[in-house]
Amino acid sequence: MLNADIIESITGKTTKKHKSRIPAKLDLLQSITGLILALFIVFHIIFESSILLGKETMYKLTMIFELEFIIEGGSPIFISILAFVIFIILIFHAFLAMRKFPNSYREYLRFRTHTKLMNHSDTNLWFIQISSGFMLFFLASIHLYIMMTQPQNIGPFASSDRIYSDVMWPMYLMLLVSVVLHAGVGIYRLIMKWGIFDGENPRKNRVKTKKIIQIVVVFYLIIGIFSLISYMKIGYDHRANYGEKYIPQMELKNEN
Amino acid sequence: MSREITIIALKYNPSDETSKPRFAEYKLPETAGMTLYIALTKIKTTIDHDLSSDFVCRAGICGACGMIINGKPRLACKTLTSEFKDGKITLLPLPTFPLIKDLSVDTGSWMKNMNIRVNSWIVSTQKTDISKFEKKIEPKVAEDIFELDRCMECGLCVASCSTAIMKENFVGAVGLNRVVRFSIDPHDERNDADFYELIGDDDGIFGCMSLLACEDHCPKNLPLQTKIAYMRRKMVMV
Numbered sequence: 001m002l003n004a005d006i007i008e009s010i011t012g013k014t015t016k017k018h019k020s021r022i023p024a025k026l027d028l029l030q031s032i033t034g035l036i037l038a039l040f041i042v043f044h045i046i047f048e049s050s051i052l053l054g055k056e057t058m059y060k061l062t063m064i065f066e067l068e069f070i071i072e073g074g075s076p077i078f079i080s081i082l083a084f085v086i087f088i089i090l091i092f093h094a095f096l097a098m099r100k101f102p103n104s105y106r107e108y109l110r111f112r113t114h115t116k117l118m119n120h121s122d123t124n125l126w127f128i129q130i131s132s133g134f135m136l137f138f139l140a141s142i143h144l145y146i147m148m149t150q151p152q153n154i155g156p157f158a159s160s161d162r163i164y165s166d167v168m169w170p171m172y173l174m175l176l177v178s179v180v181l182h183a184g185v186g187i188y189r190l191i192m193k194w195g196i197f198d199g200e201n202p203r204k205n206r207v208k209t210k211k212i213i214q215i216v217v218v219f220y221l222i223i224g225i226f227s228l229i230s231y232m233k234i235g236y237d238h239r240a241n242y243g244e245k246y247i248p249q250m251e252l253k254n255e256n
Numbered sequence: 257m258s259r260e261i262t263i264i265a266l267k268y269n270p271s272d273e274t275s276k277p278r279f280a281e282y283k284l285p286e287t288a289g290m291t292l293y294i295a296l297t298k299i300k301t302t303i304d305h306d307l308s309s310d311f312v313c314r315a316g317i318c319g320a321c322g323m324i325i326n327g328k329p330r331l332a333c334k335t336l337t338s339e340f341k342d343g344k345i346t347l348l349p350l351p352t353f354p355l356i357k358d359l360s361v362d363t364g365s366w367m368k369n370m371n372i373r374v375n376s377w378i379v380s381t382q383k384t385d386i387s388k389f390e391k392k393i394e395p396k397v398a399e400d401i402f403e404l405d406r407c408m409e410c411g412l413c414v415a416s417c418s419t420a421i422m423k424e425n426f427v428g429a430v431g432l433n434r435v436v437r438f439s440i441d442p443h444d445e446r447n448d449a450d451f452y453e454l455i456g457d458d459d460g461i462f463g464c465m466s467l468l469a470c471e472d473h474c475p476k477n478l479p480l481q482t483k484i485a486y487m488r489r490k491m492v493m494v
Contacts, residue, residue: 195485
């Protein structure tokens, strides 16, 4: 063990006789990891909703992520790598965010009573954030583990089979709701925390920011739920041929 | 004809071993322009002489009469009973502060400790010569300082804060506001690293979760949202 750590743990001061800069770094890192994950979700849901534009569109997009434009036929390993990187960021973010959770019966009782009595919108939002964050510990881990280990099973039929025939849809429904709420509230709080859009009238801009985020959250929930329904329908129609991969239109034409 | 209002107040005396926490209910006629301060005074003088609550100025200046009014931290003297359509008002003492009795809490000791903790005074190596005018500062800077100096330490920001509710050592918006006030004052010679020593931890600026209940319940409408964000940006750069 480092002497510097022993000194700081006993005296509360570093060997340079000042307060540790670690809490500042942790605060900033919590925001940065949260921002990365929120931005990832913003794009991820849009991409997975490509199924709403048809199987072919979703297939083409999948092949872009498998870097087909560089490697002939594409390679799902890049999906695994991306999922692994996101998983690491998620674990780090969860570790940092957990510091703020109520961590004893008394803290929980005081916080919940306070929240219910005061009924203050931003405080209520934080309760949504910690509840959805807690659910994401499990739900996001399941999803990411599947993406890391079975990246080849992404596609109009493979994804639909997973959602319908493998009965993953309840998990995906819970994941969708918790991730959209968590990311939406998180982005709003990031903006408030760092005063990003304070402008000339911070109070007015806060109301505006909240309104915009609310609209975005509803939009993402709608497209997410509709695409989940779409995957369910494809999975239902495809149940007899479970496991069979999608053949793109171009290849079908060549075969004919 | 005036309506009858019902006031329900928490009653408990922690220094009396026989006292048990309970809610007491009082019914009284509402008068025109009645504030909660007036209603409480009426109760204390005509119904229950034993009920305790704090007040000094009765005009929203001193901040002594802060309490939880139907769930919200507010000042009794600035709250009209007519706001509550069903005529039912529940009163609790401010949480986060030591309870003296019933609705009376000790904000004074808490604020004194907070002020000592954040060194809430001008720190300067200059010798003060009271025969001369103070060093001049820009009017805009003076205005900004005066704006933050309007804080009357009522404690509503602390009582509305989820971090303060859970972590009793949290410095609260009132403490962070004091630090910002001195950090923008040109008379103060401290730099950001000095202020980091006061609030650079999870009991200080990094404990704040930006839920903004402090901003939304401040009876003086202090710009706590922007000033705490400003301080956070400064402290992560130290």
